[in-house]
Structures are given as structure tokens and as C-alpha cells.
Amino acid sequence: MQEILNEFSSPQLSRKLLEKVKESAEKFIEKHGRRPAIMEVCGSHTHALAETGIKKVLKDYVNLISGPGCPVCVTEQKSIDAMIKLADGPDRIICTFGDMVRVPGTEQSLLEAKTAGKDIRIVYSPPDAVKIAEENPDKEVIFLGIGFETTIPILAVALQEALQKNIKNFSMWMTTKLVEPILRTLLDTNATKIDGFLLPGHVSIVLGKNDYQYLAEEYKIPGVIAGFEPVEMLSSIYKLINQFLDGRAEIENDYPAVVSDEGNPVAKQLIAKYFEPVDEAWRGIGIIPKSGMDIRGEFAEFNAKNRFQITVGEPRKTKCRCGEIIRGMVAPEDCPLFGKACTPLKPIGPCMVSAEGTCAAHYQYMRED
Amino acid sequence: MEERISLAHGDGGELAHKLIGDVFVRAFGHTEESRFDAALFTVPSEKIAVTTDSFVVKPVFFPGGNIGKLAVAGTVNDIAVSGAVPLYLTAGFIIEEGFKIKDLKEIAETMAAEAEKANVRIIAGDTKVVEKGSIDGIYINTSGVGYVEKNRAVNPDGMEPGDSIIVNGTIGDHGIAILAARGELGIQTELPSDCAALNGLIKNVLSEVDGVRIMRDPTRGGLATTLVEIAEDFQATLEIDDELIPIRQEVQGACDILGYDPLYLANEGKVIFIVKKEREEQVLKILREHELGQNAAVIGRVVNREKGRLQLKTALGTTRRLNRLSGMMLPRIC
Amino acid sequence: MCVGVPAKVIEKYEYSALVDVMGSQITVGIIFVPEVEVGDYVIVHAGQAMSVIDEENAKLSIEEWRRLADAGNSE
Numbered sequence: 113m114q115e116i117l118n119e120f121s122s123p124q125l126s127r128k129l130l131e132k133v134k135e136s137a138e139k140f141i142e143k144h145g146r147r148p149a150i151m152e153v154c155g156s157h158t159h160a161l162a163e164t165g166i167k168k169v170l171k172d173y174v175n176l177i178s179g180p181g182c183p184v185c186v187t188e189q190k191s192i193d194a195m196i197k198l199a200d201g202p203d204r205i206i207c208t209f210g211d212m213v214r215v216p217g218t219e220q221s222l223l224e225a226k227t228a229g230k231d232i233r234i235v236y237s238p239p240d241a242v243k244i245a246e247e248n249p250d251k252e253v254i255f256l257g258i259g260f261e262t263t264i265p266i267l268a269v270a271l272q273e274a275l276q277k278n279i280k281n282f283s284m285w286m287t288t289k290l291v292e293p294i295l296r297t298l299l300d301t302n303a304t305k306i307d308g309f310l311l312p313g314h315v316s317i318v319l320g321k322n323d324y325q326y327l328a329e330e331y332k333i334p335g336v337i338a339g340f341e342p343v344e345m346l347s348s349i350y351k352l353i354n355q356f357l358d359g360r361a362e363i364e365n366d367y368p369a370v371v372s373d374e375g376n377p378v379a380k381q382l383i384a385k386y387f388e389p390v391d392e393a394w395r396g397i398g399i400i401p402k403s404g405m406d407i408r409g410e411f412a413e414f415n416a417k418n419r420f421q422i423t424v425g426e427p428r429k430t431k432c433r434c435g436e437i438i439r440g441m442v443a444p445e446d447c448p449l450f451g452k453a454c455t456p457l458k459p460i461g462p463c464m465v466s467a468e469g470t471c472a473a474h475y476q477y478m479r480e481d
Numbered sequence: 482m483e484e485r486i487s488l489a490h491g492d493g494g495e496l497a498h499k500l501i502g503d504v505f506v507r508a509f510g511h512t513e514e515s516r517f518d519a520a521l522f523t524v525p526s527e528k529i530a531v532t533t534d535s536f537v538v539k540p541v542f543f544p545g546g547n548i549g550k551l552a553v554a555g556t557v558n559d560i561a562v563s564g565a566v567p568l569y570l571t572a573g574f575i576i577e578e579g580f581k582i583k584d585l586k587e588i589a590e591t592m593a594a595e596a597e598k599a600n601v602r603i604i605a606g607d608t609k610v611v612e613k614g615s616i617d618g619i620y621i622n623t624s625g626v627g628y629v630e631k632n633r634a635v636n637p638d639g640m641e642p643g644d645s646i647i648v649n650g651t652i653g654d655h656g657i658a659i660l661a662a663r664g665e666l667g668i669q670t671e672l673p674s675d676c677a678a679l680n681g682l683i684k685n686v687l688s689e690v691d692g693v694r695i696m697r698d699p700t701r702g703g704l705a706t707t708l709v710e711i712a713e714d715f716q717a718t719l720e721i722d723d724e725l726i727p728i729r730q731e732v733q734g735a736c737d738i739l740g741y742d743p744l745y746l747a748n749e750g751k752v753i754f755i756v757k758k759e760r761e762e763q764v765l766k767i768l769r770e771h772e773l774g775q776n777a778a779v780i781g782r783v784v785n786r787e788k789g790r791l792q793l794k795t796a797l798g799t800t801r802r803l804n805r806l807s808g809m810m811l812p813r814i815c
Numbered sequence: 816m817c818v819g820v821p822a823k824v825i826e827k828y829e830y831s832a833l834v835d836v837m838g839s840q841i842t843v844g845i846i847f848v849p850e851v852e853v854g855d856y857v858i859v860h861a862g863q864a865m866s867v868i869d870e871e872n873a874k875l876s877i878e879e880w881r882r883l884a885d886a887g888n889s890e
Contacts, residue, residue, distance in 0.1 A: 113873070155816050214811070237844070314819040317858065467815065734838050
């Protein structure tokens with residue numbers, strides 16, 4: 113099995129597939145007078161496409177547009193500020209994924225709050241935060257729940273553990289996001305021209321292939337579910353372009369070893385048991401109805417939003433264009449701050465801080481100078 | 482009851498005297514050079530090398546070493562990669578009240594063993610004890626003195642396009658060993674730190690090879706950060722090849738889990754050489770004959786002397802620029 | 816969106832499993848993959864095994880990609 117997995121990143125196979133992608137892209141360009149436009153929905157794809165050099169080498173062949181799949185990037189500034197503000201209270205331990213730590217708040221980042229003496233802990237898995245609550249009964253332990261459908265069921269696991277162990281000092285502040293509502297919003301508002309979607313492999317583990325049929329049926333837009341190794345991504349891009357050339361609009365599963373038609377039933381059950389859809393505010397877009405998940409009423413005691421009164425002012429205005437970047441409307445290089453006032457060391461917007469952020473990927477992997 | 486360090490061990494009185502005798506003099510010896518308040522010695526050259534470094538590693542003991550080994554090897558390496566021969570070290574200890582004397586002895590003995598291996602002597606020292614809670618266990622500062630042999634100096638200005646970039650083994654071992662030893666993120670691995678004094682290995686190269694441009698040890702910030710510094714300091718474009726960089730499977734595995742990049746992980750027993758292309762084979766042979774250079778490899782080249790930048794050649798044949806590590810590495814799920 | 820890494824299950828407990836990623840190990844939850852067995856490969860995200868990798872499908876994918884890569888340019 114390990115040999116099979118190694119083959120997914122085989123340089124020889126990648127180089128051959130790369131040529132195939134270029135050939136079909138040339139056909140597309142010949143036919144349409146422009147490059148095919150493919151949005152990679154997932155931030156991990158943005159990162160992997162940039163890191164492996166695929167984005168750069170396909171620059172003249174395929175317009176790979178980064179989509180809204182970086183959880184911290186799409187979270188509106190007020191929610192970010194609220195999460196950072198949580199750290200202000202007495203006797204609190206804030207637990208978070210590493211991704212959130214450097215995200216700039218209007219006043220400070222979590223890292224700066226930690227430096228100033230707040231108890232902020234990075235955990236690898238949400239249930240680790242429940243354990244921290246168990247070990248610190250005199251402290252309020254709050255987990256900052258960000259993420260899309262892959263992460264949401266894991267947040268449910270944490271909640272279930274706290275419930276079963278009857279842990280009273282644990283709560284979650286959730287600002288999770290769902291894929292379907294944002295894709296619909298992007299398509300409905302015609303934010304940018306998209307010929308097809310490179311669909312997120314790991315979100316699809318939970319959702320399953322069938323959950324994307326609306327793209328093909330209602331919007332006539334093709335989508336291919338892709339893995340994250342070079343061979344997998346190139347193959348999926350190739351399949352998308354072939355659909356464009358054939359005039360087909362289908363949902364293809366190019367990650368069948370990992371993704372099923374129906375998704376993961378346990379994950380779906382757990383999400384439905386503990387969470388319900390809520391309106392969520394997206395950076396640069398505003399509120400999209402039922403585009404996130406939050407804790408159901410019967411488990412409200414675990415909802416940090418009920419437990420703590422947090423008020424934040426209007427966020428500081430900057431020239432940051434993250435809001436447009438996450439919709440694929442502009443490239444990082446179009447932002448006046450990119451690479452100058454805004455760098456990974458001193459980020460102004462979240463797209464520069466998250467490893468998945470489009471600006472960080474462009475800064476780290478695609479700058480010419 | 483276990484013997485522990487108390488504030489009295491740092492007050493200069495009887496207990497302090499006893500501690501120094503029992504722990505430090507026993508381990509390091511009391512040499513001719515150390516009879517006065519300052520150590521006096523002569524050096525066999527006009528040009529000397531001096532360096533200092535402080536060590537605050539957590540945990541104090543880890544697979545492959547402890548803070549003492551790190552403190553000796555780290556300072557020895559800073560002198561050795563500068564092209565000098567390390568001779569003497571000083572060691573300053575800041576110890577938290579309550580620290581076990583048994584552990585302190587073990588640290589001192591490890592330091593003595595590593596110093597002997599590296600052929601250096603520890604000739605001056607200092608001990609301070611601070612209140613419990615004000616530091617985390619023990620901190621050590623070491624300073625080192627070495628000398629530069631005639632005609633042995635490295636020559637970075639001679640760097641030219643085509644020069645080879647060589648590393649003496651796998652990168653990122655120390656970073657992942659420490660991460661696992663901390664146990665915070667749940668990563669388990671048998672991998673030991675690569676912590677080791679490199680002056681013997683470096684001496685073998687310098688004494689036989691003419692054409693070494695520069696050496697650096699890629700400690701904090703990792704291979705990439707160190708190469709960016711060389712590139713900027715000497716206005717050279719360096720290119721390393723993703724497929725040639727030696728990385729242990731378990732280091733890559735841990736990085737995959739946490740979303741880390743091995744190019745930015747700390748090393749404590751690695752040295753980068755940039756050498757004349759014609760000397761590449763000879764250097765590799767010398768390195769691979771030494772126990773600390775078994776996995777030595779050529780990882781890239783000097784491309785030009787125009788712009789100070791580091792680039793990585795990916796498996797797909799494209800290149801991308803590598804920057805310094807920006808802030809500390811954080812585990813990510815996204 | 817979500818970092819996921821293939822890992823081999825080397826020990827299975829009631830609600831968790833010890834998995835190996837090229838020599839580094841970590842304990843992960845297995846609530847989403849109750850069918851998992853020792854020796855299986857899983858995709859791990861944020862400390863949970865999310866999916867068992869199907870070897871048969873993985874092989875088929877590789878074969879398909881090889882065919883794609885080696886296909887002649889004529890249509």
C-alpha cells in the first residue's frame with residue numbers, strides 16, 4: 113500500500129500528466145481564445161498547487177483561481193476579533209488550532225495576547241481541549257471552532273466527549289463554514305468566470321460525491337473531486353478540461369480510494385445531532401443564510417456565545433483585499449499591500465497568515481522577486 | 482529524599498563550594514588554566530575566534546542528548562564552521578531552585594564527555610540559583626575560544642556559479658526529536674536528536690580540501706533559513722533540489738501530520754558546505770567516512786553571484802523562491 | 816481547507832488507534848471509521864481518522880493515471 117501511495121506523488125508520472133494537461137489546455141485555448149478557468153475550492157489545494165510548482169508551471173495554460181476554502185480567511189473580521197477578545201476574561205484557557213494563532217485582530221492577534229500573558233494553547237485535535245478542561249476544573253476552557261465540513265464532525269466529537277464526561281467548564285465558540293452555500297453564492301453573483309471546480313478531497317470524505325450534483329444539474333458546471341498529491345491534482349485538472357472540451361458538466365470522483373458517493377454516515381449523523389445550520393458572515397461578502405453550523409439549542413451550555421458576553425467594535429479599515437481574493441475576483445498581486453505592508457511576518461489580512469491563504473501561497477511559492 | 486538545588490547553593494558559601502567540587506570540578510577537572518578568577522592561556526595563532534550562545538531547551542533531557550551536550554556541541558560548532566579550531570569553553574549555569582542534583586551531575590558529565598570527544602576543555606564557569614518558578618529547570622550559556630590555522634581559512638569571496646552545496650546528513654532530526662520529547666502534540670517517534678560536535682568532521686575536510694568557500698550550521702530556522710542568510714550575505718543565488726535533500730522518513734511523516742516544512746526544522750549536528758565543483762566528490766568521500774557524515778549529499782548549486790536569493794527546484798522541474806522562516810512554525814489543520 | 820495525511824493503523828483500541836506515518840506515530844480517534852482494522856490505511860485530519868483508504872480503488876486510480884499519461888496524442 114505504501115508503494116501505491118508513493119506513486120501518487122511520483123515525479124515521473126507527474127511530469128507526463130503535466131504535458132497532458134498542457135495539451136488539452138492548448139486545445140481549449142485554441143477553441144475559446146482564453147485559458148480554462150478552474151477554481152480550486154480548497155485552501156489545501158491552493159497550498160499544494162503552489163508548493164509543488166503546478167500553479168507556476170501551468171500559468172500560461174490554466175487560470176487556477178483560488179476559492180473560498182481557507183477557514184480563517186473567509187471568517188469576517190468581527191468574528192475574529194470576538195474570538196481574540198475571549199482571551200481577555202479571567203481564569204480562561206483558550207484552545208485553538210495553530211492556524212488561528214497569528215491571524216491579525218483589530219487590536220491584537222492570539223499570539224500577541226499569549227505574549228502578554230494570556231493562557232492560549234495550540235491543540236492538534238479538538239478533543240485535546242476537552243482533556244485540558246478536565247485537568248483544569250477551576251478554569252473556563254474555550255475551543256475556537258473553525259473549519260468546513262471535514263472539521264465540523266470533529267468538533268462534534270469534542271462536544272460529545274464533554275457531554276459524556278459531564279465536563280462543565282468546556283465550551284466552543286464556533287464560526288464554521290459550509291461549502292454548498294458559498295459555491296452557490298459565488299455562482300449566483302457571478303463573482304468571477306469559472307468553467308469548473310476542483311472539488312475539495314477531504315471535505316468530500318464527509319459529504320460524498322452525490323452532495324455536489326447541484327453544480328452539474330442546476331448550474332451546468334463540472335466538478336472533479338481531487339486528492340492532494342501532484343499526480344492526483346494534475347489528473348483532476350486534466351479531467352476537468354476534458355469535460356470543458358466535450359461540453360459535459362458532470363461531477364467526477366477522482367479520489368475514489370478515499371471518497372464515497374454518500375460520504376461518511378457517522379460524521380453526518382454527529383453533525384446533525386449536535387449542530388444546526390445558522391447564518392454566517394463571510395469576509396467581504398456579508399451574511400449568507402444557513403452557511404455555517406452552530407451548537408443546537410439543547411446543548412447551549414457548551415456554546416461559548418451563550419456563556420460569555422463579548423462585544424467588539426467595528427474592525428479597523430485597511431486596504432486589504434482579502435474579501436475579493438477569497439471570491440477569486442482579484443489576485444494577491446492586485447492588492448496594494450501584498451508583499452509590501454503585508455507579509456507573512458506582519459500580515460494585515462488572514463489570507464497572508466494562513467498556510468492555506470492565497471496571499472501566503474503566492475508570497476511563499478510564486479513570487480518572482 | 483532526593484537531593485535538590487537550593488538557593489543556598491548559589492550564595493557563594495559552603496554549599497556552593499561543595500556543589501562546584503562535587504559536580505563541576507569532578508566532571509570538568511581543575512586545570513592549570515583555571516587557578517585564577519579568570520582562565521589564562523596562550524593560543525597558537527594570532528587570529529582567534531570567539532563565540533557565545535545560550536541554551537534553554539525544553540525538555541532538558543531528550544532522545545540523543547541533553548541541554549549540556551547541546552551547550553558544548555553548539556558552541557564548538559559555531560567556532561568550527563567559522564573555519565577555526567575550537568580550544569576552550571566557559572560554561573555559565575542558571576539553575577532553578579529545586580532542580581535535582583542527580584540531573585545536574587548527569588548534565589555536567591555529558592558536557593565533559595562531549596568536550597573530550599570534541600577535544601576542547603571547559604576552563605571557566607559560573608553557577609547561579611534562582612527562585613522556583615522564575616525559570617524552567619536550567620539554562621546554560623557557553624562561550625568558546627578557538628584559533629585560525631594559517632592557510633586554513635575558508636574563502637566565501639571565491640564562491641562562483643557551479644559551486645556545490647553539500648550537507649553532511651538528514652535534516653530536521655533535532656526539530657522533530659524535541660517536538661516528540663515535549664509530547665504536546667501527540668507525535669511519537671524513536672528518532673534521536675542529531676546533536677553532535679562537528680569539529681572533527683570539519684577538520685577532516687579542511688585539512689585535505691582546498692576550495693571550501695563557506696560552512697554554516699543550520700540550527701534554528703533550519704536549512705532554508707541558513708541558506709537564505711548565506712545567499713544574502715554573499716550576494717549569491719543558490720538553488721537546492723527538492724529530490725536531493727536527505728530527509729528521514731519519520732521526519733517527513735511528522736511534518737505531514739502537523740503541516741510543517743522540514744526545510745525549516747532545527748538541526749544540531751549538521752553543517753552546510755559550499756565547495757568548488759571539482760572538490761565535490763572528494764568532500765563527499767571524506768564526509769561519508771566519518772560517523773557524522775554517512776548520509777552526506779550534494780543538495781544544490783550556486784547559480785550566480787548577482788542576486789542574494791535561495792530557490793528550490795521542485796520535482797516538476799519548476800523553481801520557487803524560499804524565504805526565511807517567518808515566525809515560529811505552528812501546527813495547522815488547514 | 817483540511818490537511819489530511821495517509822497513516823497506517825498499527826494498534827486498534829476501543830475508540831482510538833495508534834497510526835504510523837512513515838515512522839512517526841500518533842493516536843487518533845476512529846469514531847468515523849468503526850470498520851477499520853489493523854493494517855488499514857486511513858486519512859487523518861485533526862486527530863481523527865476520517866476515511867479508510869480503499870486499496871483496490873487506489874490501484875485502479877494509479878492504473879488509470881498511468882494510462883492517461885502514456886496515451887498517444889492522436890484521438
